[in-house]
Amino acid sequence: MVSRHPLVFFMSDLHRHGIGNTGWFDDDSPRALAGRCLIDALEYLRTATKFAAKDWHVVNANAARIVHQCLTDAPLARLDILDRVTPAIEEICASIVASRQHRVPFYGDDFWDWASVVDALCEVQKVSVTAAEVARRELDQLRRTVHTRMPSGLSVGDPEHEWFGPAIATRAYRLLDARSVGFDPDLRSELQAQALDHIERGRYRGRQVTPWQVSWHYGQVVGEFQRAASEQAAELADFSWLAVPLEPSKRALVLARILQGAYAVKDRRTVLQALEELYRCETPARPLGQGVIGASVEASLDVLEALWPQFDDREKASVNAMLDALRFLYAKANTIGFVVETPEDIECLIRAMGSGTLIEQRNAGRAIIRHSCFHAVVCQGRSMAEVASATATAIEEHGARWLIMPGRAHALGSSMPHTMGGPHFVGAGAGDLLIATSVAPFRIQTKVRDALSIAEPPFPGGRGMIIPSDPELCRLAHESAEGRLNEKIGHFFEGMTVTRDRDGKDADIVAAFPGALAADGAAYVMALICLSRGVPCLAIQSLGNDAGSPTSAGTTYDAACRLAVNVAETLCRRW
Numbered sequence: 001m002v003s004r005h006p007l008v009f010f011m012s013d014l015h016r017h018g019i020g021n022t023g024w025f026d027d028d029s030p031r032a033l034a035g036r037c038l039i040d041a042l043e044y045l046r047t048a049t050k051f052a053a054k055d056w057h058v059v060n061a062n063a064a065r066i067v068h069q070c071l072t073d074a075p076l077a078r079l080d081i082l083d084r085v086t087p088a089i090e091e092i093c094a095s096i097v098a099s100r101q102h103r104v105p106f107y108g109d110d111f112w113d114w115a116s117v118v119d120a121l122c123e124v125q126k127v128s129v130t131a132a133e134v135a136r137r138e139l140d141q142l143r144r145t146v147h148t149r150m151p152s153g154l155s156v157g158d159p160e161h162e163w164f165g166p167a168i169a170t171r172a173y174r175l176l177d178a179r180s181v182g183f184d185p186d187l188r189s190e191l192q193a194q195a196l197d198h199i200e201r202g203r204y205r206g207r208q209v210t211p212w213q214v215s216w217h218y219g220q221v222v223g224e225f226q227r228a229a230s231e232q233a234a235e236l237a238d239f240s241w242l243a244v245p246l247e248p249s250k251r252a253l254v255l256a257r258i259l260q261g262a263y264a265v266k267d268r269r270t271v272l273q274a275l276e277e278l279y280r281c282e283t284p285a286r287p288l289g290q291g292v293i294g295a296s297v298e299a300s301l302d303v304l305e306a307l308w309p310q311f312d313d314r315e316k317a318s319v320n321a322m323l324d325a326l327r328f329l330y331a332k333a334n335t336i337g338f339v340v341e342t343p344e345d346i347e348c349l350i351r352a353m354g355s356g357t358l359i360e361q362r363n364a365g366r367a368i369i370r371h372s373c374f375h376a377v378v379c380q381g382r383s384m385a386e387v388a389s390a391t392a393t394a395i396e397e398h399g400a401r402w403l404i405m406p407g408r409a410h411a412l413g414s415s416m417p418h419t420m421g422g423p424h425f426v427g428a429g430a431g432d433l434l435i436a437t438s439v440a441p442f443r444i445q446t447k448v449r450d451a452l453s454i455a456e457p458p459f460p461g462g463r464g465m466i467i468p469s470d471p472e473l474c475r476l477a478h479e480s481a482e483g484r485l486n487e488k489i490g491h492f493f494e495g496m497t498v499t500r501d502r503d504g505k506d507a508d509i510v511a512a513f514p515g516a517l518a519a520d521g522a523a524y525v526m527a528l529i530c531l532s533r534g535v536p537c538l539a540i541q542s543l544g545n546d547a548g549s550p551t552s553a554g555t556t557y558d559a560a561c562r563l564a565v566n567v568a569e570t571l572c573r574r575w
Contacts, residue, residue, distance in 0.1 A: 007330075007333050007334070008047065008287050008288075008289075009043070009287070009288045009329060009333070010285060010286070010287055010288060011025055011026065011036065011284055011285070011286065011288065012284075012285065013329055014039075014288075014322075014325055014326060014329055024322070025322070025325075026284055028275075028279045030275060030307050030310070030311075031311065031315050031318060031319065033275070033278065033279070033282075033292075033303065033307065034303070034304055034307040034308055034311070034319065035319045035322040035323075036282075036292070036300075036322075037292065037300035037301070037303050037304035037307070038067070038070055038304055038319060038322070038323075039288055039322060039323075039326055040288055040289055040290070040291055040292070040297055040300035041063050041066060041067045041070075041297060041300060041301055041304060042067060042081070042085060042289075042323075042326070043287075043288040043289030044063050044289040044290075044297040044300075045063055045064070045067060045085045045088040045089065045092075046085065046088060046289070047289050048289060048297070050088070050091050050092050050095050051095075052095040052096070052098060052099040053099065054099065054101060054107065054108055054109065054113075055109075057096055057099070057107045057108045057113060057117050058107075058108050058113045058116050058117060059296070059297065059298055059301075060092045060095070060096060061092065061096060061107075061116055061117040061119075061120035061121070062116055062120065062298075062301045062305075063092070063297060063301060064088075064089045064092045064093065064120050064123075064124050064128075065116075065119060065120035065123040065124065066301050066304055066305055066308075067082075067085060067089075068082065068089065068123055068124050068127065069123060069308070070304070070308055071085075073308075073316060074313075075313035075314075075316035075317045076316050076317060076319060076320060078320065078323055081323060081327075082127065083573075084573055086127045086128075089124050089127055089128050090127070090128045090129065090130060093120075093121060093124065093128040093130040093131045094130045096117060096121075097121075097130055097134055104145055104156060105156055106138075106141070109156070109158065109161040109162050110154075110155075110156050110158070110161070110162030110163065110164065110168060111146070111154040111155075111156065111162075111168045111171070111172060112162075112163065112167060112168045112171045114142060115142060115171045115172050115174075115175045116171065117138075118135070118138045118139055118142050118175060118179075119174075119175045119178075119179065121134060121135040121138055121139075122135045122139060122175075122179045139175075139179055139180060142172070142175070142176075143176060143180055143187075146172050146176070146187070146191070147184070147187055150187065150190050150191070150194070153194065153205050154168045154169055154172060154194070155168075155207070159207070159208075163210075163213055163216070163217075164204065164205075164207050164209070165199060165204045165207075165209050165213060165214075165216075165217035166194065166195050166196070166197055166199065166204060166217050166218070166220075166221050167195075167216065167217040167220040167221060167257075169191050169192075169194035169195040170191075170195040170217075170220045170221050170224050170225075171220065172191055173188070173191040173192060173195055173224065174224055176188075176191070192225065192228075195221055195224070195225065196221065196225060196228060196229060196232075198231070198232070199214050199217065199218075202214075204217075211241060211244065212241050212244065212246055212250065212251075212254055213254075214235070214241070215235070215236060215238075215241060215254050215257065215258050216253060216254045216257045217257075218232040218233075218235055218236055218257075218261060219236060219254075219256075219257030219258045219259070219260045219261035219262075220257055220260065220261070221261070222236060222260075222261030222262075222264055222265060223257075223260040223261045223263075223264045223306075224264075226264050226265055227265070229261075230265070232261075233261060233262075233265045233267065236258050236261050236262055236267070236270055237262075237267065237269070237270045239273060239277075241254070242277065248281055248293045249291075249293055249296050249298065249299060251277075251281060252278065252281045252291075252292055252293050252299035252302075252303070253298060253299055253302055255274050255277050255278050255281065255303075256278070256299065256302035256303045256305070256306050257302065257306070258270065258274045259271060259274040259275065259278070259303070259306040259307070260302075260305070260306035262274060263306065263307075263309075263310045278292065278303060281293055281299070330572075331370070331371075331373070331374050331375040331572070332375050333399070333401075334374065334375070334401050334402075334572065335374075335375045335376065335377055335398055335399050335400045335401060336374050336375070336376045336377075336400060336401070336402050336403075336404065336568045336571070336572075337376070337377050337378075337379065337391070337394030337395065337398065337400030337402065337403045337404070337535075338376060338377070338378040338379070338394075338403075338404050338405070338406065338564065339378075339379055339380075339381060339387060339390050339391055339394065339403060339404075339405045339407075339526055340378060340379075340380055340405070340406060340407070341380065341381070341382045341407060341408065342380060342382065343364050343365065343380055345380065345406070345557070345561075346362075346366075346367050346378050346380055348557060348558060348561050349378055349406065349561045349564070349565070350367065350369065350378075351558075351561075352558070352561035352562045352564070352565045353369065353371050353376075353565050354565075356372050357369055357370070357371050357372070358370040358371075364380075365379065365380040365381075365390075366378065366379050366380065366393070368398070371565075371568070371569075373568070373569045373572045373573070374568050374569065374571075374572040376568065377394050377398040377400055379391070379393050379394045381522070382521070382522070383451075383521075383522065384444070384447050384448065384450075384451040384499075384521070384522050384525045385450065385451040386522075387451075387522035387525045387526050388451040388452055388525050388526075388529055391403060391525070391526045391529040391530065392529055392533075395529070395530070395533050395535055396533075400535065401535065401536075402470075402473065402535065402536050402537070402538075402568075402571065403526060403530050403535055403536070403537040403538070404473070404537070404538050404539075404540065404564045404567060404568065405523055405526050405537070405538070405539045405540070406540050406542070406557070406560040406561045406563070406564040407520055407522070407523060407539055407540070407541050407542070407560070408520070408521075408541065408542050408543075408544060408557060409434060409497055409518035409519060409520035409523075409541035409542070409543055409544075410506075410518060410519045410520070410543070410544060410545065411427075411428050411429045411430055411432070411517070411518055411543040411544070411545065412427075412428075412498075412506050412509060412510055412516055412517055412518055412519055413427030413428050413429050413517065427493070427517060428491075428493040428495070428517045428518060428543055429543065430543055430544050430545045431491075431543065431544075431556050432491045432492065432493055432543045432556070433481065433491070433492040433493070433540065433541070433542060433543065433556060433559055433560055433563065434492070434493050434494070434495065434497060434517055434518050434540070434541040434543055435474060435477045435478060435481065435492060435493070435494045435538070435540055435563075436469055436495070436496065436497040436518075436523065436538065436539040436540070436541060437468065437469055437474055437494050437495055437496065438466050438467060438468045438469060438495075438496045438497075439466070439467050439469070439496070439497055439498070439499060439520075439523045439524045439527045439539060440465075440466045440467075440496055440497075440498045440499070440513050440516065440524065441465070441498070441499050441500075441524045442498045442499065442500040442501075442504050442508075442509050442512060442513070442519070443500065443501060443504055444499060444500060444501055444524070447501060448524070448525060448528065451525055452525070452528070452529075466496070466513075467524065467527040467528065467531055469527070469537065469538045469539070470536030470537060470538055472536065472571075473536055473537070473538035473567060473571070474494070474538060476567045476570045476571055477538060477540060477563065477567050478494065479570070480563055480566040480567050480570055481563055492563075493517055495515065495516070495517040495518075496513060496515060496516040496517060497516065497517065497518045497519070497520050497523055497539060497541055498512075498513050498516045498518070498519050498520070498524075499519075499520055499521065499522060499523050499524030499525065500519050500520075500521075504519065506519070518541050518543055520539070520541060523539040523541070526539065527539070538567070540560045540563055540564050540567075541560065542556040542557040542559070542560040543556065544556070
């Protein structure tokens, strides 16, 4: 019915609508800063376009690697969130590998970029099929190339783009030391020696190094080699480079690396100064996913990489509260609406949601529910006017972004003589479920006009307008029903349901809409309201023999509720 675009959230949304103590969403503390950076990284994975160009290789790869490292860290252990971002990680790996360059460096602009991408591919192998296929090969290719080019230095000869300096050898050393089995001792020693070479008078191994990049290089060198890089560590404490005008994105990248090195050698004074400068760089009003400065997620990734290893288990585990607040915000902003016929149906739907479901508000005609996966509003309405009101209430008052109607309908399937005598049913029948792929009206123009309180419903030619259900919701319903046949969902069919008044005869309906499987009492009105509001909708009908009878589909209605809840659960796994 309508394409759905990811919502964009701001830190103020978390502060205003989160759960628990949300004060630390704008707190100046390392733990709070790391939590904000992790949320930035998660939002980047969820919402950002995964460009395949080489300029994006490192950003995308680092986002996948660092998020995976944090979420799988035992004290945090948010495998539920990792499961939700796994498709984005696979998308990143597939796009990176598909855009592999034809010469060194195969990824990014220099050896630092290349090593970072390979590190990410190695890190996410358990959740990415693409990474699992290519990681070992890419690591071996990088190792062989590093070994060949070590004597002349790890430069690609492109001073306009590569950030040549000791951090390049450091990055290659770090990758091979962590990921390569049997790291060659000679190669290890040579990489360490090049990493510990000083930048003298702005030059490193005969090449010019931009002044503000010196601390960026040294922060990584000190972070890796610590005491062996004591002289470089002393230079990290010199913040005179801040006096030179520098765009905020680059300033934040340098400060993150200074923080990384200062933490490694326990230089508390430099750590505090770097943190103070980072707090000044941060843009509190930024959209989540845009990094601490509100321009690029790179800064958040580098800050998170520097901070995370410094926390103890308790501090890491405490970040769970920020992630829970983010999930709550998502659930609230992605409220799912259900429209049912009777108050008893509300109870049936709540039972289908299972234990642990929290009822926030309940009365005879409405319930607001917090499920473990989603936030929902259930509105009750049986007649066309009541259903129109219930649907509008769910959308306009409660912000429902999807509408699902677990309802009841009368089966229209034809019958034919059975060879053993008696009728043989062909098509959907009583006791089956119908996933409505579309809804149509039959002789209800006046009823709809009265229900909607408008001059003329959109019935072209006086006949009626077929409204298709949302394709995504139909797909999810099909997959859910197909996967739960052993859980007493029963037989299910997919096709058209026709909304009629009580005097419409089956033969007349089938003649007007050949192939229609069922007749219901109000689904079309729900779909019409959703269409006018741009809200995707789906009807799941429990089929009986008598249209409109609350007990006609008896036990099958429980299955319709279970299927509706399962669709909602699957739908919300996109976050």
